[in-house]
Amino acid sequence: MKLRVTTGKIIIILLCTSLLANLPITQAFAKQNNYQTIDNYVKAFLAEHRIPGASIAILHNNKVFYSKEWGVTGSKKRVTSRTPFLIGSISKSLTGLAIMKLVEEKKIHLKDPVQKYIPWFTLKNQQTASQITIKNLLSHTSGISGYSGFAVADQGSKDIHAIKNTTKSLSNIELTASPGAKYQYSDANYLILGALIEQVTKQTFADYMEQNVFLPLGMNDAIADNDTANKKGYSSGYQSLFGIPKKSTVLYDNGGAPYGYIAASANDMVQYLKFVTKQHSGKILKSENIDLLFSPLVQKDKDEYYSFGWRITKPNSYEKMIWHAGSTPDSRSEIFFLPKSGWSAVILTNKNNELEAMELTHLKNSIINILNEEKPVDTSDDISFVLLISIGISGVFLGIFIYLIVKIKKGKRIHIRRIWWISSFIFSVFSIALIPLLIFYLELPWRSIKLFASDLALLVTWVVILSGSNSLLSLYISFKQYTVKNKAASLN
Numbered sequence: 001m002k003l004r005v006t007t008g009k010i011i012i013i014l015l016c017t018s019l020l021a022n023l024p025i026t027q028a029f030a031k032q033n034n035y036q037t038i039d040n041y042v043k044a045f046l047a048e049h050r051i052p053g054a055s056i057a058i059l060h061n062n063k064v065f066y067s068k069e070w071g072v073t074g075s076k077k078r079v080t081s082r083t084p085f086l087i088g089s090i091s092k093s094l095t096g097l098a099i100m101k102l103v104e105e106k107k108i109h110l111k112d113p114v115q116k117y118i119p120w121f122t123l124k125n126q127q128t129a130s131q132i133t134i135k136n137l138l139s140h141t142s143g144i145s146g147y148s149g150f151a152v153a154d155q156g157s158k159d160i161h162a163i164k165n166t167t168k169s170l171s172n173i174e175l176t177a178s179p180g181a182k183y184q185y186s187d188a189n190y191l192i193l194g195a196l197i198e199q200v201t202k203q204t205f206a207d208y209m210e211q212n213v214f215l216p217l218g219m220n221d222a223i224a225d226n227d228t229a230n231k232k233g234y235s236s237g238y239q240s241l242f243g244i245p246k247k248s249t250v251l252y253d254n255g256g257a258p259y260g261y262i263a264a265s266a267n268d269m270v271q272y273l274k275f276v277t278k279q280h281s282g283k284i285l286k287s288e289n290i291d292l293l294f295s296p297l298v299q300k301d302k303d304e305y306y307s308f309g310w311r312i313t314k315p316n317s318y319e320k321m322i323w324h325a326g327s328t329p330d331s332r333s334e335i336f337f338l339p340k341s342g343w344s345a346v347i348l349t350n351k352n353n354e355l356e357a358m359e360l361t362h363l364k365n366s367i368i369n370i371l372n373e374e375k376p377v378d379t380s381d382d383i384s385f386v387l388l389i390s391i392g393i394s395g396v397f398l399g400i401f402i403y404l405i406v407k408i409k410k411g412k413r414i415h416i417r418r419i420w421w422i423s424s425f426i427f428s429v430f431s432i433a434l435i436p437l438l439i440f441y442l443e444l445p446w447r448s449i450k451l452f453a454s455d456l457a458l459l460v461t462w463v464v465i466l467s468g469s470n471s472l473l474s475l476y477i478s479f480k481q482y483t484v485k486n487k488a489a490s491l492n
Contacts, residue, residue: 088326096308143175149186156251194258237350427471
């Protein structure tokens with residue numbers, strides 16, 4: 001009996017040893033399977049959504065697990081791991097990093113008012129402008145609205161002083177909330193931070209970022225001004241028109257670098273992710289200050305917070321994610337880090353339309369699902385509800401237009417003239433009010449709608465023209481009937 005027990009123990013030990021020995025093989029097999037699943041999914045996604053060029057890198061515990069490029073740039077060159085893409089609002093996190101570096105060097109303090117470092121900075125209400133702190137800008141709680149940010153964004157300026165000049169152009173805007181009272185995401189906040197960096201360091205934003213952030217991190221392809229963009233082969237991307245990529249004519253904007261116009265390659269973003277995961281701790285910031293970068297500054301929603309240019313979801317759970325999306329008129333990007341599992345990734349693409357913005361979010365979530373051994377998100381092409389409504393309205397107005405033309409050509413007598421007066425008035429009001437109503441609903445300037453959703457702007461313009469035409473045709477029908485009646489009366 002004793003011998004049997006001993007033999008049983010030996011068998012169990014051998015089995016456990018065998019399982020443990022095979023565990024790395026099993027994990028390696030699972031990773032390889034995930035690699036292939038991601039590869040197949042991404043290829044299908046890019047083809048389905050007609051994205052001309054893309055570059056994706058995925059890291060696990062600071063080691064590159066997946067890295068691939070597809071397609072072409074705006075100049076029809078093959079995308080490589082060194083191709084610079086505009087990273088949109090991911091630029092904000094790099095600006096936030098630069099601000100934290102100045103804090104660590106004790107050149108600035110987060111609670112200080114902005115005017116302490118930029119005396120010329122002001123808004124329409126000078127008193128409230130003096131109350132805005134650096135922390136307010138970082139956390140989007142300055143009181144400057146998103147609309148005001150869009151109003152000065154995407155100017156395509158090549159001026160070396162564009163950041164300062166664009167910041168000065170904010171002098172006529174009014175705050176929509178008191179500083180510190182409300183979260184309002186606005187590009188203007190990080191524009192002002194860019195001006196602050198220039199003022200404190202006595203360097204251009206581009207030069208400071210190059211010397212103190214990009215090069216120390218190994219981001220050798222990174223760009224923060226138009227001249228460098230030309231030297232490093234940056235090419236504008238594509239704007240999506242009803243899902244079809246159309247070569248963009250949007251210019252690189254020197255004034256937009258702090259909030260959305262930094263460009264970087266996949267190789268650059270791999271180095272940046274290694275910094276985010278603290279592999280480069282000490283090169284630019286101390287470890288405790290890197291942690292501070294990802295400490296929530298303001299609560300946005302129930303499970304989402306905002307920090308130094310980063311969004312943080314579910315910070316106190318296993319599902320904690322540090323991430324940000326980026327968008328310009330002709331590029332879209334995503335970056336994320338999952339601290340508990342050690343996975344991080346960046347997705348760079350050169351096509352955009354805000355009505356299709358959720359597509360890349362679906363790709364990001366699908367990659368996360370695959371890495372977690374779960375099913376990816378369905379890649380079916382969902383047409384935007386706003387775009388669908390616009391197409392429907394334009395179809396109705398076109399139908400009315402054709403009906404009125406036919407009615408006029410047939411020359412049928414019309415009996416109720418007042419109805420056509422009313423119809424003319426309604427069409428006229430609609431044509432005048434449609435664009436202002438859309439601006440109010442989307443909280444975007446018309447110029448930004450044209451840049452970020454050119455197909456929607458085209459449809460709305462078409463509806464305005466049709467509505468105005470229908471107003472004139474209705475008025476003509478009414479007037480024609482009135483003339484006919486007068487002639488008949490004179491003959492009698």
